[in-house]
Amino acid sequence: xxxxxxxxxxxxxxxxxxxxxxxxxxxxxxxxxxxxxxxxxxxxxxxxxxxxxxxxxxxxxxxxxxxxxxxxxxxxxxxxxxxxxxxxxxxxxxxxxxxxxxxxxxxxxxxxxxxxxxxxxxxxxxxxxxxxxxxxxxxxxxxxxxxxxxxxxxxxxxxxxxxxxxxxxxxxxxxxxxxxxxxxxxxxxxxxxxxxxxxxxxxxxxxxxxxxxxxxxxxxxxxxxxxxxxxxxxxxxxxxxxxxxxxxx
Numbered sequence: 001x002x003x004x005x006x007x008x009x010x011x012x013x014x015x016x017x018x019x020x021x022x023x024x025x026x027x028x029x030x031x032x033x034x035x036x037x038x039x040x041x042x043x044x045x046x047x048x049x050x051x052x053x054x055x056x057x058x059x060x061x062x063x064x065x066x067x068x069x070x071x072x073x074x075x076x077x078x079x080x081x082x083x084x085x086x087x088x089x090x091x092x093x094x095x096x097x098x099x100x101x102x103x104x105x106x107x108x109x110x111x112x113x114x115x116x117x118x119x120x121x122x123x124x125x126x127x128x129x130x131x132x133x134x135x136x137x138x139x140x141x142x143x144x145x146x147x148x149x150x151x152x153x154x155x156x157x158x159x160x161x162x163x164x165x166x167x168x169x170x171x172x173x174x175x176x177x178x179x180x181x182x183x184x185x186x187x188x189x190x191x192x193x194x195x196x197x198x199x200x201x202x203x204x205x206x207x208x209x210x211x212x213x214x215x216x217x218x219x220x221x222x223x224x225x226x227x228x229x230x231x232x233x234x235x236x237x238x239x240x241x242x243x244x245x246x247x248x249x
Contacts, residue, residue, distance in 0.1 A: 002032045003106050005098050006081030006155075010071040011089035012040030017201070018049050024092035026056040030099045034058045034081045038071045068205050069164040069172040076163060085152040090201045093149055097197040101152045104189060112157035112186035116197025118150040123202055132190035134181050138227070139235045141218055145190065147173040149198025157186055165224075168217055170209040175221045183225065211246045215239055 007025050011018050025035055037050060039062040050060055059078055065071040072086065083105050087093050097116065104114045117130040129145040136143035144151070151173075153161075161180050164172040180186045191197060206214070215236065222232045240247065 004032045004034055004081040005083045006034045006079035008075030008086050009037045013042045013044045014089040015045040017090035018046055020092055021089050022053050028098045029096050036075050036078050038075045040065045040071055067169055069166050073163040082155055083152055084155055084158055086148050088148040091148045092199045094196055100195050110187055113153040113188040115145045115190040116150045117191050117193055117195055118146045118198045118200055120200045121202040130193045137181055141174040146200045171217045178225050211243055
């Protein structure tokens with residue numbers, strides 16, 4: 001039996017780019033996809049675009065939320081698939097993305113999650129990200145591919161972890177990864193480098209925050225999860241010094 005895969009898209013006031021995201025999901029070559037879109041009560045034409053595709057979307061939730069991670073939690077609550085992934089507005093999935101992910105997570109009962117190789121675009125460059133080095137989470141959260149389009153988890157495993165902690169406004173996915181890898185010791189893999197799952201566009205949600213805001217929140221995540229305080233201070237100091245030019249400009 002083909003496992004159901006829930007894909008969740010979070011969007012707010014993104015009429016310009018939501019269409020390409022929807023089209024990338026509904027054109028997948030996988031036959032059993034539940035598609036959920038969580039809209040933060042958009043005031044532009046986003047809902048008009050969603051309604052044009054309503055016959056291809058399993059569920060549309062449109063209501064005010066308390067930030068992107070609150071919206072993601074709403075998507076998780078609505079998801080009924082055995083595998084769950086996010087493809088947020090503006091980002092796109094490659095045509096065989098879900099088939100590839102399902103192959104990994106369906107064929108190995110010991111796996112809890114999978115990271116997919118992604119192209120990640122920045123303002124002036126792009127990087128092929130195909131990382132999964134779990135030990136690095138102790139000192140660097142940037143050791144994974146991407147959350148949107150690049151992270152997939154079995155529902156049974158997501159249920160054990162729980163929801164995204166909405167006290168963290170820009171990096172709650174890192175908190176979830178820390179709980180998943182360090183506290184619960186879940187097992188995951190990354191797709192092969194040539195198995196590109198998605199494309200993450202520049203100018204997304206995380207780019208609204210400064211480097212220093214990210215660093216402070218990441219430090220709070222480590223402390224919240226009771227990582228050794230001496231290590232936390234050292235990690236903060238190293239990242240602060242290495243990125244001093246970003247901080248002071």
